[in-house]
Amino acid sequence: GISHRNVAFSVTGPAAAVTVNSGCPQDLSLDAFPVGAASRTILGKAEIVLLRTAADAFRVECWRSFSDYVFTLLSEAASDAAN
Template sequence: MADQAIRKAPLAGLRGGSHAAILTPAAPASRISLRAGKDAVPALSAALGVTLPLRPKTSASSGKRHALWLGPDEWLVIDEDDADLMAAAGSSGALHSAVDVSHRNTAIIVSGPGAEVAINSGCPQDLSLGLFPVGACSRTIFGKAEIVLLRTAEDTFRLECWRSFAPFVFGLLSEGAEDAAH
């Protein structure tokens, strides 16, 4: 019987940013890429304990579980308590596709008064509160990396990216955070 393998997150131990925008790698979380038609939404929502949003650029949260609208039949479901989302979705009985992407994605928390500016160093979306309020989410682009943005508070974003892009994203965010401090 071998030793239990130890988990190593891609940005483990990193801290960065500026007084205007602090960068913190998020703790490991479980995530699924959830795909389903509209008719499956009520059953999946019940099974997951979070109402899958149907409007673009919106999310729904229940405790530490978040469902992000990414496309008309696509959600990113994140559980910060590392719960078994595959099993939860599987128990819905509805036609869907759930794929575990817990290790594909990693997240960086960007927080502070300059969070918007830091992210806008590489992201072309309008992140002003009017157009991107708390709870808004979107898949978009950040420099040469694809990201998923979720605004968790007026001055805080959760930024998800694929793990191998994380050092690039963290580096560019650091430069943006530095500029946001001026």
């Protein structure tokens, strides 16, 4: 069946890996986590599914109940990475 339990965010650009790594311990080097790789891991305190969709792009999936938390964490990390 169709479920609305999960939410997905795209994190793209030259600072995408730095942004995701701000809250995720996964080794995101291209050698360790190549394009097409996927992993269950954590982002801050939220369990996520992380997919690398391009060298500089990730898809972060989480439960809807964690979506505000994950969005805020990623937004703040992206802002920090841009400075």
